[in-house]
Amino acid sequence: MIRFSYIVRTFMFFLAAFAWGQSFSGKIVGLVTDSSEAVVSRVAVTVVNEGTGTQRRLITDANGVYVAAELPVGYYTVRYEAPGFGKAERQRVKVDVGSETRVDVALSVQAMEQSIDVKVEVPVLQQDSSTLSEVVDTRQVEELPLNGRDFRKLAFLVPGAAPRSPRGSLGSFTMNGQREKSNIFLIDGVDNNDPFRNQASFNQGGVAGAQATLFPIDALAEFSVQIQGSAEYGRNAGAVVNTVVKSGTNEIHGTLYEFLRNDKLNARNFFETLPGTQKGPFKNSNYGGSIGGPIKHDRTFLFASFEGERGRPSSSLAVTVPGVADIASARASNAAAGRAENALGAKILSLFPQENNPGAKGNFAYSLPNIIDSNNFVVKIDHRFSDRFNLSGRYVYGDGTQTFPLNSGQGSQLAPYQTIVPTRVQLAGLNFSQVLTSRLINDTRVSFMRFAQVFSPLDSAFDPASIGLITGAKGGLPTIAVGGFESLGAPPMSRVDVSARLIRLPTRWCGRSAVIP
Numbered sequence: 001m002i003r004f005s006y007i008v009r010t011f012m013f014f015l016a017a018f019a020w021g022q023s024f025s026g027k028i029v030g031l032v033t034d035s036s037e038a039v040v041s042r043v044a045v046t047v048v049n050e051g052t053g054t055q056r057r058l059i060t061d062a063n064g065v066y067v068a069a070e071l072p073v074g075y076y077t078v079r080y081e082a083p084g085f086g087k088a089e090r091q092r093v094k095v096d097v098g099s100e101t102r103v104d105v106a107l108s109v110q111a112m113e114q115s116i117d118v119k120v121e122v123p124v125l126q127q128d129s130s131t132l133s134e135v136v137d138t139r140q141v142e143e144l145p146l147n148g149r150d151f152r153k154l155a156f157l158v159p160g161a162a163p164r165s166p167r168g169s170l171g172s173f174t175m176n177g178q179r180e181k182s183n184i185f186l187i188d189g190v191d192n193n194d195p196f197r198n199q200a201s202f203n204q205g206g207v208a209g210a211q212a213t214l215f216p217i218d219a220l221a222e223f224s225v226q227i228q229g230s231a232e233y234g235r236n237a238g239a240v241v242n243t244v245v246k247s248g249t250n251e252i253h254g255t256l257y258e259f260l261r262n263d264k265l266n267a268r269n270f271f272e273t274l275p276g277t278q279k280g281p282f283k284n285s286n287y288g289g290s291i292g293g294p295i296k297h298d299r300t301f302l303f304a305s306f307e308g309e310r311g312r313p314s315s316s317l318a319v320t321v322p323g324v325a326d327i328a329s330a331r332a333s334n335a336a337a338g339r340a341e342n343a344l345g346a347k348i349l350s351l352f353p354q355e356n357n358p359g360a361k362g363n364f365a366y367s368l369p370n371i372i373d374s375n376n377f378v379v380k381i382d383h384r385f386s387d388r389f390n391l392s393g394r395y396v397y398g399d400g401t402q403t404f405p406l407n408s409g410q411g412s413q414l415a416p417y418q419t420i421v422p423t424r425v426q427l428a429g430l431n432f433s434q435v436l437t438s439r440l441i442n443d444t445r446v447s448f449m450r451f452a453q454v455f456s457p458l459d460s461a462f463d464p465a466s467i468g469l470i471t472g473a474k475g476g477l478p479t480i481a482v483g484g485f486e487s488l489g490a491p492p493m494s495r496v497d498v499s500a501r502l503i504r505l506p507t508r509w510c511g512r513s514a515v516i517p
Helices: 002-018 138-143 151-157 324-337 343-349
Strands: 026-034 044-049 055-059 065-071 074-081 087-095 100-102 105-107 115-119 132-136 161-163 173-175 184-187 220-228 240-245 253-262 283-296 300-312 314-319 364-369 371-384 389-404 419-437 440-457 494-504 507-509
Touching: 026 074, 026 087, 044 065, 055 065, 065 440, 074 105, 087 100, 087 105, 132 151, 138 151, 138 220, 151 161, 151 173, 151 220, 151 240
Parallel strands: 026 100, 026 105, 087 115, 184 240
Antiparallel strands: 026 065, 044 055, 044 074, 074 087, 132 220, 161 173, 220 240, 253 283, 283 300, 300 371, 314 364, 371 389, 389 419, 419 440, 440 494, 440 507
């Protein structure tokens, strides 16, 4: 047992020493020179998180280069001090998810006690990476219109992204012609693809286009969409959607909101103008809030967000059912051929609704009330043991129920055979960041994800044997196809219940020499 433990520890050491990790953080790199553009070595560089006060201390190498890697997204102040030179400071340095921010500085020879403060603008061109990516920041997430409250729709701002059609949830997208299943979705560096369909577990659609669960928008700090991802993300050929959950800071912040849509402002659609129909109801409410702040100043921080949805849309349809004339013609044909009427067939025929628009191709027009309900929340806690050791944990939960007609070509669209889809998604994870040296930073991640979804018909309590149809199973009327008319019944209940556990010990090798004082 001791020998086995020793082998495991040795293996993990070499794994940490030579592996590149999938980074969901960012980094600041730069070159320090003097007024003559000569490099300045051994400059003390201090990187301070403006939200939490966390500091990272570095010293430039012999080439005047410094690298502060694996920094949480946010704004930073960078200070420079060297003997014989005036102090310099760069404020509001923006660090984005999975990207590199370059901050070069030229120090002036010290003539008197002085410091230079400069506010940094984020460069448009990424000079130090071949990765093609686009960052969607907090301002865009909060201010751009977002029907459906699915943050993935903002990926359409990125060149090459296109909505998935005709199937998929409202925010599904493809990148550069790749399949939707080729995309990788990460939340704080943790895999968010469900192992069954390989699609994003949160915001994934149920039986219709509406999302079964929602990732709360107010919990989203920012996300990047990488079109040409780095090798460290290499798993799928599509986009890498790297999402970061907000963290609490030393200041208390909170939000409270509701977005309401109501049919009182809607016009009738085409099917709702047909005889015997009326304007279908449509009500949808997205509501929630968030709060973030310190548990212990400069040490422990909390962020929590909740978003609920209550939707009552309707499906307006027109289908063809056996009408009075159709039934009379069939009975006359049977009588002429001397065929007796089948009792089971008559019972099945009675399950069809009566036509309300005789003579039309879709002789039965109707509206069905649908249900979209979900409750979703995020809780995240960050703790700083020191400037070199940080622990972050999060729990993301979504629980939703949908009821829609199954209009995918399998089963009937009629009211008794609508499909109920309860869905529950859970994602938990811990990240332990360790700054071992300025060239060696280890980020240990432990995660758990579960995706459970059930498809069942509204008439699941119906026993086919009650009408003489022996199927050997209960659970609703099976699909019965009637030539030229809308079918009856629905496919049998199906269930998806998958879970994944993942432990990663990725190490980021910064590639440039520097030392921590």
